[in-house]
Amino acid sequence: xxxxxxxxxxxxxxxxxxxxxxxxxxxxxxxxxxxxxxxxxxxxxxxxxxxxxxxxxxxxxxxxxxxxxxxxxxxxxxxxxxxxxxxxxxxxxxxxxxxxxxxxxxxxxxxxxxxxxxxxxxxxxxxxxxxxxxxxxxxxxxxxxxxxxxxxxxxxxxxxxxxxxxxxxxxxxxxxxxxxxxxxxxxxxxxxxxxxxxxxxxxxxxxxxxxxxxxxxxxxxxxxxxxxxxxxxxxxxxxxxxxxxxxxxxxxxxxxxxxxxxxxxxxxxxxxxxxxxxxxxxxxxxxxxxxxxxxxxxxxxxxxxxxxxxxxxxxxxxxxxxxxxxxxxxxxxxxxxxxxxxxxxxxxxxxxxxxxxxxxxxxxxxxxxxxxxxxxxxxxxxxxxxxxxxxxxxxxxxxxxxxxxxxxxxxxxxxxxx
Numbered sequence: 005x006x007x008x009x010x011x012x013x014x015x016x017x018x019x020x021x022x023x024x025x026x027x028x029x030x031x032x033x034x035x036x037x038x039x040x041x042x043x044x045x046x047x048x049x050x051x052x053x054x055x056x057x058x059x060x061x062x063x064x065x066x067x068x069x070x071x072x073x074x075x076x077x078x079x080x081x082x083x084x085x086x087x088x089x090x091x092x093x094x095x096x097x098x099x100x101x102x103x104x105x106x107x108x109x110x111x112x113x114x115x116x117x118x119x120x121x122x123x124x125x126x127x128x129x130x131x132x133x134x135x136x137x138x139x140x141x142x143x144x145x146x147x148x149x150x151x152x153x154x155x156x157x158x159x160x161x162x163x164x165x166x167x168x169x170x171x172x173x174x175x176x177x178x179x180x181x182x183x184x185x186x187x188x189x190x191x192x193x194x195x196x197x198x199x200x201x202x203x204x205x206x207x208x209x210x211x212x213x214x215x216x217x218x219x220x221x222x223x224x225x226x227x228x229x230x231x232x233x234x235x236x237x238x239x240x241x242x243x244x245x246x247x248x249x250x251x252x253x254x255x256x257x258x259x260x261x262x263x264x265x266x267x268x269x270x271x272x273x274x275x276x277x278x279x280x281x282x283x284x285x286x287x288x289x290x291x292x293x294x295x296x297x298x299x300x301x302x303x304x305x306x307x308x309x310x311x312x313x314x315x316x317x318x319x320x321x322x323x324x325x326x327x328x329x330x331x332x333x334x335x336x337x338x339x340x341x342x343x344x345x346x347x348x349x350x351x352x353x354x355x356x357x358x359x360x361x362x363x364x365x366x367x368x369x370x371x372x373x374x375x376x377x378x379x380x381x382x383x384x385x386x387x388x389x390x391x392x393x394x395x396x397x398x399x400x401x402x403x404x405x406x407x408x409x410x411x412x413x414x415x416x417x418x419x420x421x422x
Contacts, residue, residue: 148361253314
């Protein structure tokens with residue numbers, strides 16, 4: 005009969021790392037601000053899309069509204085990264101959240117007065133994109149300053165897992181709010197929560213020396229960041245890996261969900277929701293598994309494994325003809341995406357000089373995410389030439405596997421990275 009005392013000690017040991025992280029005041033504040041702000045952003049984006057389509061009856065403008073947020077974020081993120089290295093990151097977070105909350109209060113007043121037209125909405129979207137360019141690099145470069153290196157992997161797992169879960173819950177809650185509340189009230193609620201989040205981040209206290217960074221000009225800081233990444237083989241390799249995955253997986257993979265549901269499975273909205281849920285479940289599962297395992301060695305091999313796994317899954321997905329096959333493929337795709345992203349994020353944080361963390365994070369995000377719209381455009385172009393989605397998925401998977409073989413052959417740095 006097993007000793008209950010031993011069992012209790014094992015459980016305490018198993019969960020002690022979670023308790024250790026949340027006993028860190030700064031980490032708890034960062035986690036809370038991420039959860040609340042992610043929820044607010046997901047609800048707002050759903051409301052914005054619904055407002056454009058149903059209230060303004062301007063379906064053709066939806067893509068332009070979304071681009072008004074995305075384009076300035078991509079173009080200005082490198083500058084935002086330089087700012088986050090030159091000023092207090094907690095101040096940048098507070099300012100961006102407070103300004104956005106204030107803008108949403110103004111928007112709610114315009115909604116109440118029935119004065120929010122498509123042009124004003126574009127203006128607000130443009131401002132939100134600019135604020136994102138400063139918020140994202142500051143937010144993503146916080147953890148190395150509040151956690152020990154051995155805690156970074158699981159800290160990233162908790163943040164990513166919580167955010168991913170909120171991005172699932174947020175649209176559901178947002179849909180219920182749209183059914184029962186006015187646009188004015190929804191916008192006001194989101195604004196209040198963002199203002200409360202800005203208060204939370206004011207309690208984050210980081211001890212960062214920025215004197216060395218301030219000695220150089222803004223242009224000098226940007227140049228220094230480029231030189232730093234260029235001189236680091238591991239950072240360049242991780243950047244290339246992230247770029248390839250975002251280009252060949254993000255566009256075809258995202259667009260495949262509705263196309264497989266309609267063109268391949270000849271299904272209904274239920275089939276679409278099942279596939280959407282499948283990739284979300286896979287992403288949460290991947291975060292949970294990689295956080296539980298907490299690999300401390302050969303993490304470069306995990307990145308290579310992600311390339312092989314995702315390339316193989318894309319090929320498998322191209323041959324699926326039944327709902328259970330497609331569901332399984334999207335679950336595996338979600339697992340592959342997040343189980344590799346967390347090691348990449350952690351390695352960047354561990355291998356980067358803290359004084360340059362904002363610039364490196366911003367440049368990595370710009371290079372990888374900047375190609376996502378190109379991926380969408382190229383996929384749409386191929387579809388317009390009547391190329392079936394299954395052939396696009398097959399070609400994308402083959403190209404990812406080709407890059408995997410290339411990386412295994414030439415990148416000794418990544419193979420040996422712990």
